[in-house]
Amino acid sequence: EVQLVASGGGLVQPGRSLTLSCAASGFTFDDYGMHWVRQAPGKGLEWVSGISWNSGSIDYADSVKGRFTISRDNAKNSLYLQMNSLRAEDTALYYCAKDISTAVGGRFDYWGQGTLVTVSS
Amino acid sequence: DIQMTQSPSSLSASVGDRVTITCRASQSISRYLNWYQQKPGKAPKFLIYAASSLQSGVPSRFSGSGSGTDFTLTISSLQPEDFATYYCQQSYGTPLTFGGGTKVEIK
Numbered sequence: 504e505v506q507l508v509a510s511g512g513g514l515v516q517p518g519r520s521l522t523l524s525c526a527a528s529g530f531t532f533d534d535y536g537m538h539w540v541r542q543a544p545g546k547g548l549e550w551v552s553g554i555s556w557n558s559g560s561i562d563y564a565d566s567v568k569g570r571f572t573i574s575r576d577n578a579k580n581s582l583y584l585q586m587n588s589l590r591a592e593d594t595a596l597y598y599c600a601k602d603i604s605t606a607v608g609g610r611f612d613y614w615g616q617g618t619l620v621t622v623s624s
Numbered sequence: 625d626i627q628m629t630q631s632p633s634s635l636s637a638s639v640g641d642r643v644t645i646t647c648r649a650s651q652s653i654s655r656y657l658n659w660y661q662q663k664p665g666k667a668p669k670f671l672i673y674a675a676s677s678l679q680s681g682v683p684s685r686f687s688g689s690g691s692g693t694d695f696t697l698t699i700s701s702l703q704p705e706d707f708a709t710y711y712c713q714q715s716y717g718t719p720l721t722f723g724g725g726t727k728v729e730i731k
Binding site: 547553563564607614616 | 670713
């Protein structure tokens, strides 16, 4: 059974940093691209970032480019999102999601339960 | 960026009704269109990819169609477990973008 368990969320002040993690199991992690998708409270879905199976291809939404860094450790079956210079508008539930391909293909067949990030003073 | 526009934003329907949701892209995306279902407090569920291919395990009452800029998701006979919010999403290019969602409510 595919499982994606996100962690690392919490309350953080504007301008500070936070790192999210996603532990994957139930599939061969290094065969697939992975993504972060967020959802602000009561709002729709917004893709944040994606990374290919070997980290050779990485992309970001314009809203986070230059502030967020996605990475993965295939030996640990883990996905990460380093978030710097956080803003109030980054407040959201952050989901990690598995791609159906090795690339940053953009089809998300499995999702984690999400971890909540609240940016507030 | 490719903008995805869904309509309606919400609808009320009864069990057994046929429901159609529309998604329009701001430019041609061929058939790089996916659909997700999200229930309150839950993560989205992958329903349809490549505009019309049903993900494994998804009931056959769900179907998708379209190409280019105009797409539809149809539920042929609405079931109680189908009341949820539905999102379209383009995978033609990055940044990947979602529609604003369509909330399907009980009439």
